[in-house]
Amino acid sequence: MKRIAVTGLTGQVVSALIERAPKGVEMLALGRPRFDLASRDAVLASLRSVRCDAIVNAAAYTQVDKAESEPDVAMRINGAGAGFVAETAAELGVPLLHLSTDYVFDGTLQRPYREEDETGPAGAYGRSKLEGEKQIAARCANSVILRTAWVYSPFGANFVKTMLRLGEDRDEVGVVADQLGNPTNALDIADALLAIAQRLVGDPNPGLRGVFHMTGEGEASWADMAEAIFAAAAARGRKPVRVRRIATSDYPTPARRPANSRLDNAKLKAHYRIALPPWRDSLDSCVGRLIEAK
Numbered sequence: 001m002k003r004i005a006v007t008g009l010t011g012q013v014v015s016a017l018i019e020r021a022p023k024g025v026e027m028l029a030l031g032r033p034r035f036d037l038a039s040r041d042a043v044l045a046s047l048r049s050v051r052c053d054a055i056v057n058a059a060a061y062t063q064v065d066k067a068e069s070e071p072d073v074a075m076r077i078n079g080a081g082a083g084f085v086a087e088t089a090a091e092l093g094v095p096l097l098h099l100s101t102d103y104v105f106d107g108t109l110q111r112p113y114r115e116e117d118e119t120g121p122a123g124a125y126g127r128s129k130l131e132g133e134k135q136i137a138a139r140c141a142n143s144v145i146l147r148t149a150w151v152y153s154p155f156g157a158n159f160v161k162t163m164l165r166l167g168e169d170r171d172e173v174g175v176v177a178d179q180l181g182n183p184t185n186a187l188d189i190a191d192a193l194l195a196i197a198q199r200l201v202g203d204p205n206p207g208l209r210g211v212f213h214m215t216g217e218g219e220a221s222w223a224d225m226a227e228a229i230f231a232a233a234a235a236r237g238r239k240p241v242r243v244r245r246i247a248t249s250d251y252p253t254p255a256r257r258p259a260n261s262r263l264d265n266a267k268l269k270a271h272y273r274i275a276l277p278p279w280r281d282s283l284d285s286c287v288g289r290l291i292e293a294k
């Protein structure tokens with residue numbers, strides 16, 4: 001496998017893939033204005049113009065709250081747009097790796113979600129991502145849909161960067177403690193995507209295709225994650241910041257988020273022998289890198 005086309009130019013996962021690509025593997029990043037998921041013509045033309053061995057669809061509309069006020073835009077990009085990518089991957093005969101989200105679930109289950117569990121998104125972003133999954137499954141059999149969650153990294157916008165920014169001029173931050181999930185470092189996602197792409201290119205086994213959950217190991221609430229961020233920052237000389245553990249009802253947002261969005265990664269381990277590192281380890285190294293970069 002020599003060339004991977006990846007959608008998005010500045011996104012967290014795209015940036016991580018570019019950083020982690022081993023010598024000899026070229027990442028061909030496609031982004032706006034030329035590559036726009038909102039335009040079928042642009043998607044087909046851009047992907048047809050690059051020679052690649054696999055496609056990673058990492059571009060998406062990711063603004064969870066804003067999606068509530070422009071659900072059609074989110075649906076167009078995450079739903080129809082994903083379908084255009086799948087259509088082109090099928091035409092080109094290359095495997096497609098597509099990223100989806102924990103927010104396809106309503107969060108009412110009392111255990112980590114498995115791939116076959118019933119979906120039921122609580123908001124417009126989750127609905128649009130679920131439609132993307134359906135488009136991919138219908139149009140490209142040679143595909144893997146990887147549902148990940150709570151992505152952070154040294155790149156782009158994310159919860160870790162938000163907490164470090166808030167902590168600069170506050171001694172205390174209120175963070176919801178009743179939503180559970182799996183913090184996931186985009187750099188770990190990139191390593192796994194590279195290994196998965198390599199397998200797909202060389203192995204036609206249908207068991208490697210379909211939906212897989214792929215998150216950092218271990219679970220946390222957003223408040224747990226915030227506490228770990230401030231602990232990692234304090235260990236590197238930043239002033240201490242307290243986390244006030246609050247309820248979802250104390251932090252009103254336009255979008256409803258799942259109370260339980262923990263994902264069960266057993267299928268990925270069984271079929272690919274891949275497990276992402278424990279979330280606390282990866283979070284600590286990300287905070288370290290962000291602080292050193294300042």
Ligand SMILES: NC(=O)C1=CN([C@@H]2O[C@H](COP(=O)(O)OP(=O)(O)OC[C@H]3O[C@@H](n4cnc5c(N)ncnc54)[C@H](OP(=O)(O)O)[C@@H]3O)[C@@H](O)[C@H]2O)C=CC1
Pocket residue numbers: 007008009010011012013014031032035036037038057058059060061062077099100101102129147148149150151152156157
């Ligand atoms: N962030 C998270 O917490 C999670 C993300 N995911 C999924 O993982 C994937 C990667 O997420 P992440 O890297 O965090 O995303 P980011 O929000 O960091 O980046 C999204 C990327 O998509 C691009 N993009 C947005 N709209 C379009 C469009 N119309 N045409 C082309 N490109 C577009 C953006 O480009 P531009 O720079 O031009 O804006 C940007 O490069 C997504 O599918 C997301 O749904 C899943 C679970 C959690």
Ligand SMILES: Cc1cn([C@H]2C[C@H](O)[C@@H](COP(=O)(O)OP(=O)(O)O[C@H]3O[C@@H](C)C(=O)[C@@H](O)[C@H]3O)O2)c(=O)[nH]c1=O
Pocket residue numbers: 062063064065101102103148149150151158159162166173174175176179222251253257
């Ligand atoms: C900034 C902030 C957020 N929160 C809460 C709000 C929310 O419930 C939770 C996370 O807020 P954010 O808006 O940062 O995260 P959010 O945009 O909901 O993150 C989601 O993004 C999409 C793309 C995904 O696919 C999901 O997996 C998930 O990562 O933390 C606080 O309690 N206090 C705060 O100061």
